[in-house]
Amino acid sequence: MSNSMEESQKECQYKSESPHKLHQQIISVAKLLNEDSLTIPEYQRPYKWNQQNIASLFNDIKTQSDKPAYRLGTIVLHSSENDEGNIVLNIVDGQQRTLTLMLTVMAIIKYYNLDDSSQPESEQTIREVLGNLTQSVPKLAEHQKFASDISVYNLHTNFQEILRVISRGELSIDHIDFLLHKCQVVIFILEDESEAFQFFDSQNSRGKELYPHDLLKAFHLREFDTDDQELKAKTVAYWEKLDDDKLAKLFAHHLFRIKHWSQRKSARSFTKNHIDVFKGINLDKDHLPPYAQTLLITKHYIDQYNASSDRVIDKQIMPYPFQLDQTIVNGQRFFDMVQHYHTLIKQIKQAPVYDATLRKLKDTDCHAIMDTDSSCCSVVLSNHTLNTRASAIIHTLNTYSEGHRKGDKYSRNLFDNALIYYIDKFGTQDLSQAIEAIFIWAYSMRLTEYAVRLSTLDNTAKSYDGIFRIIQQSISAKEILVTNKLSINKTAVDKNNKPINEDADSASKHYKIYKLFKHLNYLV
Template identity: 30%
Template sequence: MAILAHEISAVSAGELLAQDLRIPHYQRPYSWRPGTALQLLEDIRDAHAEDPSAPYVLGAVILHTHDGEFDIVDGQQRLLTLLMIKQSLAGADQSSGQQSTPIVQARRVLIRALDGISDQERNAIAEYIDTHCQLVRIVTDDADEAFRVFDSQNYRGRPLAPHDLLKAHHLREMDSDSEALKAAAVETWENAGSERLDELFSTYLYRIAKWSKGESAPGFSAHDIDLFKGVSQRTKLTPRARYHLAAQSVMPLLEAWRPNDSTDEHLNKHSRFQLNAPVLAGRSFFEMTDFMLQELQRLRDQPSPFSRHPQTPPETHATWLKRSRYRKTTELYLASLLYYTNCFGDEHLAAAENALFAWAFQLRVRLLRVQHASINNLASGNADQRSAFVLMRNADDGRVVQRLTPDLGRARDDHESALRAALEAMGA
């Protein structure tokens, strides 16, 4: 690890906050809950009341130094909260209109907690923070090592989510791009929202990557992000990596060749971002993520094949996702449909929708309770049936999914009778 030996030291909070620190693009926005920020203030006040001359250690802060600047790698939430506490003690105007972001909520709680205390006490606590609250300051000039500590536990916080780690990795791969391009990539990513990004990678892309190879997909974690690190032009390339680099680099040329053909543009995007192939690291990853979010939303907004059955209301897949009883099987179906359109476009799509719907929803008809283990077994091919994902990975024609043979089991009284009838009508 390239930690600089002369840059490991205990420093006061005042000394650290006076430095020229920068929050890099890859860091997530402030996310501490008001209660967590308030707890830090209360801990400091308790320590000051117990012994105002004793140091109070607030943990370690890791900084990455480059080009004379210091990026905060670990400790951002803590340092921002300390800064807000100091501003609140000083009576600084921190109003932010009607906004209700986590940082605004934390400020309001801190201001209320300090309301009514004397100026003398305010000054004493502020002085205590500046001189006696200490942090271990660790500086590294190794960006890779800085990245590896992202998933460490923050003070009273939480580790970065896997998609946060991917954002950091691919931003580092954009070193040669302009700051404007980096800022645009971050803005698009943040606008998507953490919940949608987590869903895209955890519920869909990670599972597709595992299930299409016949592997189990127990849950997406930081240990699985290598699946999406892609091909980097900064490292030594294998023949396979060279092939994917060349193939994907030429796809934007195809998009520019026929810019007025929206059908070709859509197909070109699928061709460029093949889920069976690694994405190019850096900007291409962010473009792939944005496209997959749009494609997933397009599929969710389509009518469910169940709605084509007589005497059933027209409902979209998004509606089915809101029903806890059908959520797991709908997610399985949408994952298979997302993979289908990525492999084959809209070729034979109507027939494929029926086949994949019947294959995924057989579990809802056959079982009284559908659990993740049942979904995982069917999707990875560990059950007695073929995996739709493995079939599609090894096929050149979308009609391959019509070989799926769902097993509806025996009928149980009125258990999902309407769904069973619809699946039978689809050929299950």
């Protein structure tokens, strides 16, 4: 019995056990859809799966089709009698998946014209795969009632989308066979309606809700190209050391935003609906597309180089050349990628600062923005010593007292992500000049906008003339450095940046970012 099954049983320790033969059973999709008593109750929420959900389901089916079985989740049912005295199984949890599976079978029947008894001999294979489903699913669909216009619209739209997928050959007969006979669900049937909802709540609400990265971890563990448990444990060790909040921020605040913003897409929040962004290709599959050949060559060369006996002598290890723009390699490389970018982000956020005597500075304010001290420190970032202007920028951003404000946090996120993206693509080439260009671009919105909100951050980041698009399309660092670092009108800025303390002297009463712009000669 699987761990997920055991955990589900522990969640459901009720006095009464269901007499139904399917209770606590792991069954195939075909067996589920052959159950003619399944019913969508009136109290169910509308059917809201969209084309993205459809694509994600079919992608999972295709990527897992070489496995002996694939679990699609849990279906919670409430057993009751209808007005005619017949047993009906009300779907309490699992409506979206069940209806989508029904739509898929209906689309298969329509595409292969299996409702026509005079179908050609060539369609016998799909008829054998479907079996009784050619009769049971149309009957099952016929007696479902939907009061919501949302449900009716989404059902029609998704049916047409599934029909298009099948007609394009993206869901082959082998895939259909795997879906119906190797994909499984866990069934729980409860006699008492209140117990059914209590169980549903325990499945979906007890403890902390699963993060999107939890789902990604499960997916990529399944995609490992080996059953070597020791290698799996070693690969995932770094991930396991990070708490959930750190992993959530890594994906939501950095990796997801960079990948979306570079494509001029919105990236305000990272949810379970976005996890496909971090699903890529399994290089151990047969018939790889041409674009995957470079990934395949790179993977095997790196593995072979690092496994060579020569490494025992020269002690050299070649890191995998990750790029945020590249297609993600499923399995082991995904976990290596997470470690790589978490380390890079730590280097940027915790870059050491030294004074003139090479003594490390910690929380001391940067004095470079004072007219009397043009170079108070030097910053080392990615083993590269920055010039005095870039050092002043990094040191100020790390220490200025207003940095906790929401608008400043948004600006810092914009700056950090653009810098991560730059280093990811061009390394430390012209890094000081790049930091200055990125700072002026990212913090201009902080000075020119009265209030910086999440929408401000998102719109600035994905804008056509934004640095993310420029980096994405550039083939040399020079293209980023020649972007317009426009000076800002001091009068307009002053309206949004009142002195912090009207009674203070002129050297200390202004917002530190304002003074840094002035020190770098970007206020006119």
